[in-house]
Amino acid sequence: MANYYDIDDVLAEEEILPAVFQQAADGVGLLDSSDDTNKVGAGSKVELPFWLARDLHLRGVVSIDVPPYFKKISRTRKEIGADAAHVDLRSRCQYFYELGLKIAPLVGDKTIGPFLLVAFQTRYKEVLVKAHTAASAVAPKHLTLLTNEETKLYEAGQSSTAAFKKWRMGGPRLQKATVLGRKRKPIE
Amino acid sequence: MAGQSDAQASTFSAAELEFLAEDELIEIVPNLRMDPLNLICGDFGPFRPQIATQVPIWLAVALKKRGKCAIRPPDWMSVEKLTQVLEAERDAEKFQPLPFHYVEISRLLFDHARDDIPDIYMVRSLIEDIKDVRFHKIGTGLEIISKERTYALRLKNLSAMEANIVRPFVTRALETFYKLSSPDMIQDSDSVQNRQHQTVNRGPRRQLKDR
Numbered sequence: 001m002a003n004y005y006d007i008d009d010v011l012a013e014e015e016i017l018p019a020v021f022q023q024a025a026d027g028v029g030l031l032d033s034s035d036d037t038n039k040v041g042a043g044s045k046v047e048l049p050f051w052l053a054r055d056l057h058l059r060g061v062v063s064i065d066v067p068p069y070f071k072k073i074s075r076t077r078k079e080i081g082a083d084a085a086h087v088d089l090r091s092r093c094q095y096f097y098e099l100g101l102k103i104a105p106l107v108g109d110k111t112i113g114p115f116l117l118v119a120f121q122t123r124y125k126e127v128l129v130k131a132h133t134a135a136s137a138v139a140p141k142h143l144t145l146l147t148n149e150e151t152k153l154y155e156a157g158q159s160s161t162a163a164f165k166k167w168r169m170g171g172p173r174l175q176k177a178t179v180l181g182r183k184r185k186p187i188e
Numbered sequence: 189m190a191g192q193s194d195a196q197a198s199t200f201s202a203a204e205l206e207f208l209a210e211d212e213l214i215e216i217v218p219n220l221r222m223d224p225l226n227l228i229c230g231d232f233g234p235f236r237p238q239i240a241t242q243v244p245i246w247l248a249v250a251l252k253k254r255g256k257c258a259i260r261p262p263d264w265m266s267v268e269k270l271t272q273v274l275e276a277e278r279d280a281e282k283f284q285p286l287p288f289h290y291v292e293i294s295r296l297l298f299d300h301a302r303d304d305i306p307d308i309y310m311v312r313s314l315i316e317d318i319k320d321v322r323f324h325k326i327g328t329g330l331e332i333i334s335k336e337r338t339y340a341l342r343l344k345n346l347s348a349m350e351a352n353i354v355r356p357f358v359t360r361a362l363e364t365f366y367k368l369s370s371p372d373m374i375q376d377s378d379s380v381q382n383r384q385h386q387t388v389n390r391g392p393r394r395q396l397k398d399r
Contacts (some may be wrong), residue, residue, distance in 0.1 A: 034360055097368060104373060113373030120368055121334040124361060131357060149364060152236030157357035160199065164353050168295070 008148060012095035012102070013051040019062040020045050027084060050102065057106060066107055069093060070100060070115075077115065084122035088145045096147045131157025189230065200353050205348050209292035210246035215260040218251065259301040262287070265294065267307050270314040277321045283345035291319065291349040310398045322347075328353055333361055337369055 003009060010132040040046065048062070054063045056062040056104045069076040079087045089096045089121045097116055121145075130142055146154060202209070217240050224233035225247075232243045240260065243251075251257040263269065264287060270333065277284050294315050302308055306399060326346075332338070341358065343351055 097364065101367060101373065113368075117365075117368045119376060120364060124334045124365075125331055128327065128330055128357075128361075132323075132354075153357060153360045153364070154359050157354075160353045160356050164202055164349065167206070170299075 008095065008098065011148075013054075014049050015049055015067070015093060015095060015099050016047045017053045017055045017103070018045060018065040019048045019056070020065065021062050023061055025061065050099065054102075054106060064103070064107055066103060066109065066112075067093065067099075069096070070103065070109070072109070072111060080115070080119045080122075084119050085126035086145065089117075089119075089123075089147045089150075094148045097149050110148055117183055124153075126143035127154050128157070130154065132161050145166055200352055202349070202352075205352060206292045208348070209289035210249070210298065211244050212243070212287070212293060213242045214262060214293075214301065215240050215242055215247050216248045216251065216257040217260060218257040220251075220256045245296055249296065252304075254302055257348065259297065261297060261305045261311075262293070264290070265297070265311060267310050267314065270311060270318065274314055274318050274321065276323075277318055278325075282327065283322060285345050286318070286347060290315070290347055292399075297387075299369045302399050312317050322350060326350060326363065330354070330358065330361075333365060338365065370399055 021040050021042055021044050025040045027038055031048055044185075048056070053062060053064050057064045067091075071077070076087065076089075076092060089124050093099055097120060100112055100116045104110075104116075126142070127146070127150055143151065143154065217238060218235040219237050220235060221237060222233060222235040224231050224235075228246065232240060232247065235241060235257075248257065248259050252259055273284050273286065289349070294312075297305060298312060300307070305311055333341070339362070341362075
């Protein structure tokens, strides 16, 4: 589904998740730096990036826990329920939606899907208004709250509106092609 | 280069749209005598003084710059027509029919043929008003994407420039909504029914304005 070369997809999988080892494992002491034995005992809690946690989870080595902001009872959920548009999701997780989509089938939490959708629905309206109207003075403050996906959406709207305004204001109609400006190298 | 569209984004730049709009036909009254021009896009002329003829806008502008013709503004660019459109635009929910390239054509004529347009200040401000009303409608219309499950938008009577401005935003938003509301993520009885329904119907489509 996701594009293999999509950098955002790669980065989204770098997000750290809490996980618990179900089995003891040798030689991976770096994951659990509490002692020098180079072992991870069964039941020890570690933090793993999503890409690693997913594969270990599928092999039954670890069990994944959702990050705090996806928990059923969490501050984030309450805040989203109250006023989604002004929740700072960026500081929680830059790839909030992407990660949510990936993690929901793994942990089997059916409430994550609707939660993501509701969050995006409310925040979408805010982005829509800001992207097409906002003077650039208001924007930066709002921009710091947005996740990666929302920022891109905002920029898509903002840049096309700005380009149209620029065209309407006029300015030089003819532009020099980049190839024409170059100096020719003298032939030796 | 600012004049060209971004290679990645699937949109035109405003200058490119203007270029496309220059192919629209417009009536001119030449003041020179010239044989018909046989161009790939068609034959234009013959040009006789005071005999009106149809040419593409780029040709009209080129002749105008050399002082060889007067441009006749199109029918829709009159004060009465535009006033009607503006009023209808304010009252009705739907977008009024206007030429597909009305934004570009009006700018081209305002730049190159100011002396040929009667009541130019009035016409210009009417077109600005119409454009603002329509943009506002687009803005409020796009909010409905978030309210219900939407897979496509029908943009009836939306002009080239308007569609082009919202295109990057709308495609991205629809894509994200599609991902987030996929049946795998939203599992309730309602969506299962919906899924069967969609295979027949390709999903609900929304009018940009339907409230």
